[in-house]
Amino acid sequence: MKKMTPNFRWYRCSAVALSLTMGLAGCASNATHDPRDPWEGWNRNVQSFNDSLDDYFMKPIAKGYQVITPSFVxxxxxxxxxxxxxxxxxxxxxxxxxxxxxxxxxxxxxxxTTAGLVGFVDVASAVDLHKNNEDLDQTLGAWGIPSGPYLVLPLVGPSTPRGAVGLAGDTMSNPINWVNPAAYAFGSGTLKTIDTRADLLSATKIADEASVDRYEFIRNAYFQDRNYKIHDGNPPAEDDMEQELDEFEKLDVPFPTKTD
Known part of the structure; x- marks a missing residue:
């Protein structure tokens, strides 16, 4: 049996984790008023970096991809x-x-996989087998593991410490990421990233136009989406949400007191 090699995306996740370990301590001195976001200074800087990369690189590629790719493809x-x-x-x-x-x-x-030509045609949805969205972050949340503070990951975007662990696990379990040679898996991951970004172009426009503070809009949307999915569309009542926020406050995270 040939030794399987994970693609570049797994190495990228490892690099992200290392950079977070080195950088978060120095960013804790930035101010925040949201108990879910004690690392707001770091997070805003990383989101600014991600947004710049998206504006000058990913968004133009995604738009070009939409132009040259037929809708059915x-x-x-x-x-x-x-x-x-x-x-x-x-x-x-x-x-x-x-x-x-x-x-x-x-x-x-x-x-x-069979009638849908390896998945290129979504035959299952036509017979009322619609897609569900489950990932390791949701599983850990369902097991009662707290998400931890809000965390914006370089190149990845909104997350939490639990979400970062979930992303690493989901990446390692994706069979495409173990295809040999690794160049095939890397190319597949690149295509998926571009395709996903192209599908989100309209959503990005809504986020840009609907919010005064884009950072807060994305942060709140992330937590609402995660909470909705973890509870299978039945998120807890406000009293339960307050209890969850209390768990954030119990975390051993330095909370700054001065606003930039």
Whole structure:
């Protein structure tokens, strides 16, 4: 058996984790008024870096991709990567003991892999087997593990310490990332990134136009989305949310007192 080599994305995640370990302590002196975001100074700087990279690199590529790619090809590529992602969804279904959903998602994967031409055609949705979104971060949250403070990751975006662990686990479990030679996996990851960014162009425009403080808009949207998905569309009431915020305050994180 050939030794499998993970693609560049896994090494990127490792580099991100190292940079966070070295950089967060120095950024804790920045001010914040949101108990979920004690590292706001670091996070704003990283988001600014990510936004600049997106404006000058990713967004132009995504727009060009949309122009040159026929809509049916674009849809097929998205469907293919969604089908591969369903492998991780099934695994997290099992980890969360969602056995009925496991059966449906397994059926969806098998139908799209066979009748859907390796996933390029979403046949399963036509027979009411719609895609579910489960990942390791949601699984850890369902197990009761706190998310920790808000954390913006270089090149990745909004997350938390729990989310970073989940991302690393999801990346390692994705079968494409273990294809040999690694160049194939890297090329596939690059295509997926561009395709995903192209699909989010309209959402980015909404975020830019609908918010006074884009950073706060993205942060709040991230927590709302995570909370919604972890609780399967039934997030806890406000009293329960306040209890969750109390857990943030118990974290051993220095809270600054001075505003820049």
């Amino acid at each position: 674009d849809r097929g590529i998205t469907n293919f990567f969604n089908n591969v992602d369903d492998i991780g969804v099934i695994a997290n279904d099992l980890l969360q003991l969602k056995f009925a959903q496991t059966g449906k998602d397994t059926g969806r994967f098998l139908i799209n």
